[in-house]
Amino acid sequence: MERPGLASYASRSENSKGRRYKEEFYDNRSEYERDRDRIIHSASFRRLEYKTQIFVNHEGDYYRTRLTHSLETAQIARSIARRVNLNEELVECLALAHDLGHTPFGHTGEYVLNELVTGFGGFDHNIQSLRVVEELEDRYPTFKGLNLAWETREGIIKHSSYRENSNNNNYIREYLPNIVPTIEAQIIDPAD
Secondary structure (H helix, E strand, O other): OOOOOOOOOOOOOOHHHEEEOOOOOOOOOHHHHHHHHHHHHOOOHHHHHHHHOOOOOOOOOOOOEHHHHHHHHHHHHHHHHHHHOOOHHHHHHHHHOOOOOOOOOOHHHHHHHHHHHHOOOOOOOOHHHHHHHHHOOOOOOEOOOOEOOOOHHHHHHHOOOOOOOOOOOHHHHOOOOOOOOOOOHHHHHHHO
């Protein structure tokens, strides 16, 4: 159940555009609590432990992982959402999933991969994060992906900018690229 006192402009589970594949649920979790749980239990989320975010040369062998970074981003984003009465569960989903499609070796890894595949539309970790939750995760017998709520999928692709000239624009057309995302999605970039 979502907490009482959400702002009038906050996203609410009961107003969700739904999931790609119909499912029956028999518990009291909100749509976004269910999404959060699916993200946390996904193989891609667990693998973030092995992806570096940054290396700090002057700190010796100190490095940060995408998992630690994603957990910290989720905590900061939830704090912001609580302060302004937005949907904390949706914000948490988006923060936890925001780097699922990131390459190892920080932004340098993304830059190099983008250079290698420029002729095929380039590489954008936001688009790859969406592919991870829609296609690459394979936990359920009746559908591919995690079957997340539409607002979660939209927020993953729209929490920050994407390349307008990408050949991947057809892939994200469903998420109305010219429309502003939910306020919950807009929290992720500054929390990141």
